[in-house]
Amino acid sequence: MNATDKVEAAVAAAFREEWGQVVATLIRVTGDWDLAEECAQDAFAQALDRWRRDGVPRRPGAWLTTTARNRALDVLRRQAVGAAKLREAAVLARDEGPYDPEYDGDDSGVQDDRLRLIFTCCHPALPIEARVALTLRTLAGLTTPEIARAFLVPEATMAQRLVRAKRKIRNAGIPYRVPPAHLLPERTTGVLGVLYLLFNEGYAASSGADLVRTDLCAEAIRLARLLARLMPDEPEALGLLALLLLHDARRHTRVDDAGDLVTLEDQDRAAWDRAEIDEGAALLETTLRRGRPGPYQIQAAIAACHTTAATADDTDWADIAALYGELTRFVPSAVVRLNRAVAVGMSEGPDAGLALVGELEQEGDLADYHLLPATRADLLRRSGRTSEAAAAYERALELVENDAERRFLEKRLAECRSA
């Protein structure tokens, strides 16, 4: 690698490592999200020239932050005289650390700028699509066109979404801070939810053709890793990271070359990403040891049951059924209970599962959900009642919307009819 390449590689690495930190600090210092992004970009551009001339600094992040901050101060100084004076005073005052009227001496709010940034990006007063987009732009450093492509919307739409979100943060007075202790649990749940949604966007894209979308999985993992590091006392942050790694390990085996769904049972376990499974399982163990379970830790534990089973037949379905039971304590949703019905059907026999499916059918919450009849169909198929199963598959096919799932259900229906 020649010297030029080395500098370019160093800047690229610094971009991945430090972009979020530089932007986050600049937002705190200037209070201006657009200025923060501009100055961060400017600092990375300068780094290419300066590092070539002077060498890569010992602490690239500190160099970039200082350069961006100096640039921001220059810009602010050059702005209209009277206003600039006030602004500058505000800048210097704010740089001493933000005034937090609710700070009560409780240090549950770790004062890392990136943590402030992520809590602000994921503020529940912003629309959910804006939370996701803003997190990717400001914290992960994706460009607006990249985010637009990943979410299959026109670039102008995405640009508008980001502009509106930043405007609302400013005009509505969304605070730039880690929430105080009394708000922290619910806001943390919100942040974890945004990262999980981000991952699922990429996960659902699944087909190899759309790499930008599947890159969202990698970004979500990177952000979850960051969050887990910034919130070491939050077991659910680690739980989410474990969950994402364990899902991601199986991602490319979920569809075959024709784009058809491959069930967990039929996936090529040898092709699962062993390193991700090992890391996810180890993180899960660490976090479970703290004895403060939560929905992400439990879902990760379920994922670990699947990914650590040597063959599909080795899957410990009784364990999984118990974990789903535990999960309903945190997430009392009909979908979770449907998953539990599957696990019970696998561990205690189809009839036990069908009894639980029957309860859900009675309640009617999932009346339009294709996986309810699809689950009934699968349990009937497993107990050899193929004609009843076929009827349930037909019902599921009336409700299904996704093409890959439709093809899967049609295949099963054909098998039942010819049995």
Place this chain on the structure above:
Amino acid sequence: MKYALLFCSPVGDEEQSPAEHAADPRFAAYFEEVRAGRVTGGARLRPAADATTVRVRGDEVLLSDGPFAETKEYIAGLAFIDVADLDEAIAVAARHPCAFDGGSVEVRPVWE
């Protein structure tokens, strides 16, 4: 920051008298624990049925009976608050009895 809180009630709910409000422990808690130092002004409004809507079209002043739009909720009152940020405004709104039982509170930053 200054915000207006718009208290929205479902249309058709029975109007409580000021005396009934005063007897409601949730209002008492809101008045005692939440308002002090934050609320700078506001009013409770008479029901939407007592509203008159004014429009000027050309030279003509047009009046219509009732609120300006048919809605499921109407604005039953409003308050101005001066607080640190949106989180504090949300906390105030979430303590107002209007936020419970089918009503809602809209938090709108004041254009300053």
